[in-house]
Amino acid sequence: MRSMLTALSTLVFLSACAGVEKRLAVAATKEGEIRASRSMPDYPPDCRRKARSSVQEGDRLDTALLKTDAALARQNARTGRCADWYDTLKAGIEVKE
Numbered sequence: 001m002r003s004m005l006t007a008l009s010t011l012v013f014l015s016a017c018a019g020v021e022k023r024l025a026v027a028a029t030k031e032g033e034i035r036a037s038r039s040m041p042d043y044p045p046d047c048r049r050k051a052r053s054s055v056q057e058g059d060r061l062d063t064a065l066l067k068t069d070a071a072l073a074r075q076n077a078r079t080g081r082c083a084d085w086y087d088t089l090k091a092g093i094e095v096k097e
Contacts, residue, residue, distance in 0.1 A: 047082035
């Protein structure tokens with residue numbers, strides 16, 4: 001009688017473990033499907049633009065410096081906008097655990 005009870009409890013225990021593993025596998029598959037279904041939006045065209053200083057041969061040095069400084073300021077502002085866009089996007093996609 002005791003060996004039969006032990007065998008029965010072992011079977012119940014093992015079947016419970018198999019059920020948990022199966023449920024975990026199904027949950028992992030569903031989570032993977034959800035993540036795969038998310039598609040990234042297109043990168044903003046503004047973020048792909050490159051800045052030029054527009055300095056031309058014959059420009060005075062002070063003018064060339066002002067043009068270069070303005071181009072650098074525009075590019076730094078663009079980099080800031082693109083970084084903010086990415087950070088916002090990443091915050092919306094990340095899974096909080």
